[in-house]
Amino acid sequence: QVALVESGGGLVQPGASLRLSCAASGFTFSDYAMGWFRQSPGKEREFVAATSWNGRSTYYEEAVKDRFTIYRDNAKNTVYLQMDSLKPEDTAVYSCAREKADFGMGYGQFDYWGQGTQVTVSS
Secondary structure: OOEEEEEOOEEEOOOOOEEEEEEEEOOOHHHEEEEEEEEOOOOOOEEEEEEOOOOOOEEEOOOOOOOEEEEEEOOOOEEEEEEOOOOHHHOEEEEEEEEEEEOOOOOOOEEEEOOOEEEEEOO
């Protein structure tokens, strides 16, 4: 049974950093691209970042690409999102997800989602 569990969210001031973690189980983690998404109240879920199955390729939503870094540790079955220079508009529930097809680049459909972790950026 696939499970994705996020952690690391919290309340921070503008300009601060946070690192989100997503622990995966129930599948061969190293075979799948992983992504991070976020959703704010009243808005649709939006893509934030993704990493390919082997971690060699990453890509980002334009608004975060110079501030956020996605990376994975296949030995720990965990994908991370390092978020620096946080802004109030980054406030959202952040969820990780697994790409549906194995050995993908993270551009395709995602089929499993975690419950999310709240990130609030406020002074």
